[in-house]
Amino acid sequence: TQLLEQSPQFLSIQEGENLTVYCNSSSVFSSLQWYRQEPGEGPVLLVTVVTGGEVKKLKRLTFQFGDARKDSSLHITAAQPGDTGLYLCAAPNSGGYQKVTFGTGTKLQVIP
Amino acid sequence: GAVVSQHPSWVICKSGTSVKIECRSLDFQATTMFWYRQFPKQSLMLMATSNEGSKATYEQGVEKDKFLINHASLTLSTLTVTSAHPEDSSFYICSARSFRGHPFSTDTQYFGPGTRLTVL
Numbered sequence: 001t002q003l004l005e006q007s008p009q010f011l012s013i014q015e016g017e018n019l020t021v022y023c024n025s026s027s028v029f030s031s032l033q034w035y036r037q038e039p040g041e042g043p044v045l046l047v048t049v050v051t052g053g054e055v056k057k058l059k060r061l062t063f064q065f066g067d068a069r070k071d072s073s074l075h076i077t078a079a080q081p082g083d084t085g086l087y088l089c090a091a092p093n094s095g096g097y098q099k100v101t102f103g104t105g106t107k108l109q110v111i112p
Numbered sequence: 113g114a115v116v117s118q119h120p121s122w123v124i125c126k127s128g129t130s131v132k133i134e135c136r137s138l139d140f141q142a143t144t145m146f147w148y149r150q151f152p153k154q155s156l157m158l159m160a161t162s163n164e165g166s167k168a169t170y171e172q173g174v175e176k177d178k179f180l181i182n183h184a185s186l187t188l189s190t191l192t193v194t195s196a197h198p199e200d201s202s203f204y205i206c207s208a209r210s211f212r213g214h215p216f217s218t219d220t221q222y223f224g225p226g227t228r229l230t231v232l
Contacts, residue, residue: 040203040225040226042116042118042205042207088155088156098209100146100158100221102155102157102158105154105155
């Protein structure tokens with residue numbers, strides 16, 4: 001069973017600060033996704049990265065896929081209270097049926 | 113964009129009763145739907161994969177007789193929690209993917225808003 005470990009687990013920062021969330025595994029993935037989930041709601045897809053070394057930007061969010069496609073990072077610049085939520089990385093499961101394995105999650109709180 | 117709905121959004125039931133949760137893809141056909149369970153402050157854990165017209169595939173450790181899944185049509189999958197107990201209280205989320213392509217290409221898993229189940 002492949003594992004996706006995220007760090008940190010919890011992060012509480014002041015508005016305007018920068019932060020980075022990491023998603024690591026010993027497995028190689030064909031692609032990786034990042035989601036954000038707010039309390040009481042389902043996850044919302046932020047980005048999909050498919051190429052080793054790929055960098056994608058979504059406004060103040062920068063996503064990077066590791067060269068070896070085993071890890072990924074999410075960097076948020078000048079965090080806003082609206083960025084508060086649970087951030088989840090996810091990758092295709094090698095077990096077939098197009099299943100997805102989710103990372104352990106990073107709970108982010110941005111304090112105004 | 114693709115929309116997935118879940119009904120009910122929350123349910124409270126007594127121990128021993130059964131609860132049915134519906135997952136619908138509103139504007140696309142979904143041959144495959146997934147059911148997840150999420151405990152507070154934790155990540156999503158896949159429970160089962162539901163394929164239209166066939167039996168669901170359950171993850172290791174998930175009791176198929178406890179969590180009955182029916183994918184009766186290309187737009188509807190249901191999860192029935194039978195003889196619910198307090199430990200079944202959780203947030204249940206479904207997702208649906210459209211017919212063609214691999215995951216994470218032009219097709220994506222679209223998540224429902226979740227159903228909060230509380231068993232008293």
